[in-house]
Amino acid sequence: MSEELKLSILNKLESENSIADTKTAFVDVSPETILGALKSLESQEKVNYKTLTTEFWTIEAEGQDQIDNGSYEARIFYAVPAGEEGITIAELNSKYGKVANLGQGKAFQNKWVKKNGSSIVRLVDSIVDQIKADLEVVQATGTHPNTNVIRDLKRRSLIKQNKVLSYSVSKGANFSTELRKQATDLTVEMLQSGAWKKAEFKKFNFDSLGVNPSGGHLHPLMKVREEFRQIFFDTGFEEMPTNEFVVSSFWNFDALFVPQQHAARDLQDTFFLKEPAVATELPEFWETVKDVHEKGGYGSIGYRYPWSQEEAKKLVLRTHTTAVSSQMLYKLAQEPYRPAKYFSIDRVYRNEAVDATHLAEFHQVEGIIADKNMSLGSLIAFMDRFFQKMGITKLRFKPAYNPYTEPSLEIFSWHEGLNTWVEIGNSGMFRPEMLRPLGLEEGVQVAGFGLSLERPTMIKYGVDNIRALVGHKVDLGMVETNPACRLDKKMGKEVFQSAV
């Protein structure tokens, strides 16, 4: 907005006290430009203004044609030669076409011409072309003193109404001819120098529209999750439905042959629900599970303790996605046998002390494979291939313990930077004590493994505190600007934390 225009408005007000109409005071400036200057001056209370609307008439194309060449009726009159002969109607029509059509009626009405047989002859010697004269008045003044004329010209579509906006301006409460730049922010410098005392601050415009958000952005965790999903899909896995975060202890523990006295069930590790606290019923095969816990079977002697239904009914926030795997394996066992590969990537909950690398809520990446004649070698071969897809080639497996797998293997990978082996996940062959009660037939083995999603994501995005990745301290700018994730060869081998 031109400062010059604002200054000349202020100067005019200074010398003349008010501006009656900006249309005449600033002839060459468009109403939009004037309005912009006035709004800015008004926000500083330097001026007040009112909008004036002026209506005026302009000449349409057909009107202009009649100003230039005479009205249609006048042109007809001049087309008829003086004298008895006149002109035949046929000749008039063929020579004057549209003008003859439109002008004849008016020329008759005005008694300028008349019909004589098949000819038209003049009735008068000369005429005054009033339409042309009226149009010239409108063109010169924007209107006509006779409102009937305006109405008639408008009806004939020779003129059109227009509006201009202009403004009357008076001095505002803060009137001065000095234009100062208004401050938009209170800055440290202003506070230190004391400049804030004299500064003029730009008013907030509460009517202005906000900046449009440029679009949504995927959280880094979701980007890495997507990458993992693709690897699973590429290797023929089906995704498990993991939308139930609350499960019974039965599915989370008992069906997995986790004894009811296991430390992980303790309040310290597991979130139990208060309301509702228990599941209404257990799946029909609960007695088979009870038996295997109490007495064993399938080559096992069991845990030899009294198994409690009440304990199994307790509802928990699932502590691992294996609570979903157990249900999926049960479903699988209900169908005629087929090999299956399932995966899931979703949230789990553990009542842990929260620190830089642990939250009470995190994501597990889990894969299970059900097939016949599988050995520990099959599991290791599969993991070799799976991790290779992520650029991780040097793997080692260390015997470990899980209540539901035997053997169980912690997965280690060689970290080039740290020059050491780091644990990246946990895996194993599910025990018959778990699989047979679910209904999976003799000879069907299931291999499984799990890792966390947070760990690789933190490494990938250079985040060293999990709270910068999840929770209320997340920098949305980071979410917005980080590119889509690619699991590449350079990705640290410490990336994959054990899911246990």
Ligand code: PHE
């Ligand atoms: N459920 C295990 C965990 O929470 C991971 C796992 C899944 C281990 C499947 C073996 C087989 O860490």
